[in-house]
Amino acid sequence: MIIEIGHFALILALVVAAVQSVFPVWGAVKSDHRLMGMAPSLAVAMFLLTCVAFAALTWAYLTSDFSLLNTYQNSHSDKPIIYKISGVWGNHEGSILLWVLILVLFGALVAVFSRNIPQRLRAATLGTQGWVSFAFLLFVVVASNPFGRIEPAPMQGTGLNPMLQDVGLAIHPPILYVGYVGFSIVFAFAAAALILGKLDAAWARWVRPWILVSWIFLTLGIAMGSYWAYYELGWGGWWFWDPVENASFMPWLTGTALLHSAIVMERRDALKVWTVFLALLTFSLSLLGTFLVRSGVLTSVHAFAVDPARGLFILAILLIFVGGSLTLFAWRAPLLRQGGLFSPISREGSLVLNNLFLTTACAAVFVGTLYPLILEAFSGDKISVGAPFFNLTFGPIMVPVLILMPFGQLLAWKRGDLWGVSQRLTLAFAISVIATIMLVWFMGASSTSIMTALGFGLAFWAIFGSLWEIVDRSQILKVGFARAVPRIMGFTPTVWSTVLGHAGLGFTVLGIVTTMAFESERVQVMHPGETLEQNGYHVTYERSWTQPGPNYDELVSRYTLRKGGDVVGVMEPSKRAYRASGRPMSETSIATFGFSQVYFATGDNDENGGIVTRIYFKPLITLIWIGTLIMSLGGTLALFDRRLRVGAPVTARRRKSKAEGAIPVAASPAE
Amino acid sequence: MKMKFLLLLLCAMFLGANSAFAVNPDEVLKDPALEERAREISKEVRCVVCQNQSIDDSNARLARDLRLLVRERLVAGDSDSEVVDYLVDRYGEFVLLKPRFAFHTLFLWAGGPVALLFGGFFLWRAARRKKDAPLKSEAAGAKPLSPEERAELDKLMSSN
Numbered sequence: 001m002i003i004e005i006g007h008f009a010l011i012l013a014l015v016v017a018a019v020q021s022v023f024p025v026w027g028a029v030k031s032d033h034r035l036m037g038m039a040p041s042l043a044v045a046m047f048l049l050t051c052v053a054f055a056a057l058t059w060a061y062l063t064s065d066f067s068l069l070n071t072y073q074n075s076h077s078d079k080p081i082i083y084k085i086s087g088v089w090g091n092h093e094g095s096i097l098l099w100v101l102i103l104v105l106f107g108a109l110v111a112v113f114s115r116n117i118p119q120r121l122r123a124a125t126l127g128t129q130g131w132v133s134f135a136f137l138l139f140v141v142v143a144s145n146p147f148g149r150i151e152p153a154p155m156q157g158t159g160l161n162p163m164l165q166d167v168g169l170a171i172h173p174p175i176l177y178v179g180y181v182g183f184s185i186v187f188a189f190a191a192a193a194l195i196l197g198k199l200d201a202a203w204a205r206w207v208r209p210w211i212l213v214s215w216i217f218l219t220l221g222i223a224m225g226s227y228w229a230y231y232e233l234g235w236g237g238w239w240f241w242d243p244v245e246n247a248s249f250m251p252w253l254t255g256t257a258l259l260h261s262a263i264v265m266e267r268r269d270a271l272k273v274w275t276v277f278l279a280l281l282t283f284s285l286s287l288l289g290t291f292l293v294r295s296g297v298l299t300s301v302h303a304f305a306v307d308p309a310r311g312l313f314i315l316a317i318l319l320i321f322v323g324g325s326l327t328l329f330a331w332r333a334p335l336l337r338q339g340g341l342f343s344p345i346s347r348e349g350s351l352v353l354n355n356l357f358l359t360t361a362c363a364a365v366f367v368g369t370l371y372p373l374i375l376e377a378f379s380g381d382k383i384s385v386g387a388p389f390f391n392l393t394f395g396p397i398m399v400p401v402l403i404l405m406p407f408g409q410l411l412a413w414k415r416g417d418l419w420g421v422s423q424r425l426t427l428a429f430a431i432s433v434i435a436t437i438m439l440v441w442f443m444g445a446s447s448t449s450i451m452t453a454l455g456f457g458l459a460f461w462a463i464f465g466s467l468w469e470i471v472d473r474s475q476i477l478k479v480g481f482a483r484a485v486p487r488i489m490g491f492t493p494t495v496w497s498t499v500l501g502h503a504g505l506g507f508t509v510l511g512i513v514t515t516m517a518f519e520s521e522r523v524q525v526m527h528p529g530e531t532l533e534q535n536g537y538h539v540t541y542e543r544s545w546t547q548p549g550p551n552y553d554e555l556v557s558r559y560t561l562r563k564g565g566d567v568v569g570v571m572e573p574s575k576r577a578y579r580a581s582g583r584p585m586s587e588t589s590i591a592t593f594g595f596s597q598v599y600f601a602t603g604d605n606d607e608n609g610g611i612v613t614r615i616y617f618k619p620l621i622t623l624i625w626i627g628t629l630i631m632s633l634g635g636t637l638a639l640f641d642r643r644l645r646v647g648a649p650v651t652a653r654r655r656k657s658k659a660e661g662a663i664p665v666a667a668s669p670a671e
Numbered sequence: 672m673k674m675k676f677l678l679l680l681l682c683a684m685f686l687g688a689n690s691a692f693a694v695n696p697d698e699v700l701k702d703p704a705l706e707e708r709a710r711e712i713s714k715e716v717r718c719v720v721c722q723n724q725s726i727d728d729s730n731a732r733l734a735r736d737l738r739l740l741v742r743e744r745l746v747a748g749d750s751d752s753e754v755v756d757y758l759v760d761r762y763g764e765f766v767l768l769k770p771r772f773a774f775h776t777l778f779l780w781a782g783g784p785v786a787l788l789f790g791g792f793f794l795w796r797a798a799r800r801k802k803d804a805p806l807k808s809e810a811a812g813a814k815p816l817s818p819e820e821r822a823e824l825d826k827l828m829s830s831n
């Protein structure tokens with residue numbers, strides 16, 4: 001019964017989406033207040049109905065209702081509860097339903113929180129988002145329905161892919177999807193602006209919070225996916241340039257560009273047409289990613305051709321929205337007035353360069369990801385495009401981004417003084433050089449190549465150059481520490497968000513360069529009691545034993561890790577065999593020292609009680625993810641920018657009451 | 672042929688699902704310099720039955736065979752490029768994770784740089800247009816400052 005209620009709610013949501021796609025937009029064009037007034041309630045209704053559907057599916061997983069085909073194929077009654085829940089989105093149908101849930105969630109959020117934006121823009125935005133919702137709800141109901149039953153119901157399910165039974169992967173998809181799908185609302189804002197033919201700095205101010213939220217979650221989602229791959233796949237890699245990864249990385253690149261161009265638009269009323277284009281492009285890339293991941297086209301063009309129904313459906317959605325939005329853009333964008341002149345050497349100019357490099361980098365990833373598919377489809381030739389290609393084409397484009405970043409922070413709006421900024425950055429440059437020399441010396445000068453040293457230099461330049469804005473703004477070198485501290489405390493969140501966002505990127509680059517240049521590994525058959533030495537560590541293999549887990553049996557091997565005679569870690573990597581599927585899984589064991597990690601994985605046993613042991617030494621590798629956390633923190637701080645609160649009446653009211661509360665304090669005896 | 676490939680692919684999906692054990696100790700060459708070269712080559716060779724894995728990373732049987740083949744060729748005295756050519760001759764260009772620069776990969780390699788050049792050119796033109804913008808307004812009928820106006824403006828500026 002619950003399942004049927006969920007199914008019914010899903011169909012109702014589709015009907016609501018149909019209404020949502022027609023009337024509010026019509027109302028916005030015809031200035032009919034009654035029609036426009038429907039939009040918020042429809043958006044909320046659609047969200048609630050989808051919630052019911054999602055809850056019903058979750059209920060089936062929690063109660064192990066195997067009369068549902070989807071539950072039978074992806075769950076098992078022995079699974080720990082967290083993986084019963086995450087199993088809901090650990091399969092095609094469920095993950096698309098989660099996708100839709102987040103899509104309508106964003107619609108509902110705009111309906112509830114953006115009361116201050118003009119009614120026409122809001123109605124057109126929600127209406128446009130209704131189109132996307134309608135397309136995907138139709139897809140779920142018609143081609144990807146999770147509510148199919150089987151008769152008779154089996155006693156037991158076949159279990160979830162063991163690889164997905166991991167906390168990291170349980171929470172990775174929802175976070176990634178919030179980022180991915182969040183750009184749908186940005187897309188809707190852009191399409192609405194084009195439809196209404198009105199685009200100004202205020203538009204950028206209303207859209208920026210949504211760009212920021214999506215970007216933060218996308219950043220965290222990608223980083224979490226990367227860390228998951230690192231510890232779960234068991235061979236120490238953290239980024240594979242896999243098409244699935246590229247699918248989420250491309251919207252991140254254009255989303256980052258959008259984040260920056262929206263600032264220019266808000267402050268200076270410039271780059272308007274370009275910003276709208278990026279908004280359309282970013283969600284188009286999200287749709288492309290959904291197509292790539294969900295259609296099976298990546299496995300092989302042939303696999304796609306064998307069961308094309310779903311793939312073609314998503315491809316149709318993709319083509320309609322990309323084609324439709326580009327047509328709308330080509331038709332309406334020329335009517336938009338350009339404003340805000342600036343000289344090439346200015347804050348705006350530097351942000352334009354940032355956009356040029358980020359979109360070019362995205363183009364390189366795009367070509368590399370899609371070229372093999374297109375070549376195979378048209379000529380039948382099969383080629384592979386993997387990590388070596390992307391490192392060669394993507395890497396160099398990032399170099400100017402890192403070099404220019406600190407300049408952009410210090411250049412003035414409208415017309416900047418490049419020579420003056422260079423002089424102000426001299427000390428930051430000197431510090432970066434010293435830091436580079438120290439790190440090279442620490443890592444061993446003889447084993448450091450020129451490229452690695454340059455990589456260190458770039459990373460430190462990005463870090464210290466970004467942080468230099470604090471020194472430069474507070475004039476700490478001129479006025480002294482005591483007078484600079486209050487100034488630093490008084491910085492707006494925007495200053496901190498730039499500093500942290502940019503420095504975070506520097507830390508990530510530092511982690512990448514160090515890991516790539518200095519990682520080492522040792523692969524050896526070890527017998528109980530045997531000790532090996534590598535990178536100053538002594539590793540002793542103690543013993544192995546088997547133990548049962550909740551839904552698997554595992555062979556655990558214990559190693560003692562010593563440095564200079566002291567035990568610094570007891571490592572217990574294991575190999576699991578899941579009972580439901582019989583599939584093997586290797587669990588790694590990782591010890592963290594400072595920012596570096598030692599990583600253990602075990603392989604096959606030999607007949608003499610030996611076990612294949614792989615040990616990876618990954619210097620500074622955690623900086624890769626710490627950097628992304630700092631970047632996300634920067635993005636979060638930007639959300640606290642007062643200017644962005646215009647669109648959110650709740651916080652605006654709160655601010656007002658806070659300001660009133662603050663008056664007596666300001667007038668206190670201290671005055 | 673296609674069917675067989677599909678079948679291989681399916682097998683690979685299950686085999687490759689959990690790749691904990693790539694290069695095994697028994698494969699490693701005694702000569703560290705040769706082994707280092709083998710590793711470098713392996714990183715750029717695709718395990719053809721896997722999804723986007725190099726033979727260095729994959730635990731599929733075929734990846735192991737290829738790793739052994741690479742080492743065999745190196746021991747036989749082949750240069751790095753000879754080893755790669757040998758593999759391409761037998762398995763096709765599909766084994767290369769970094770495709771060769773040729774006519775059919777022209778757009779692949781040129782895509783990024785062309786996008787950059789195109790974008791750069793567009794920006795350069797836009798910047799020039801902005802520079803010319805005042806001239807255009809002149810052409811559109813706006814009169815330049817008269818000498819009197821100019822003198823007054825200079826006076827205002829200098830008194831500031």
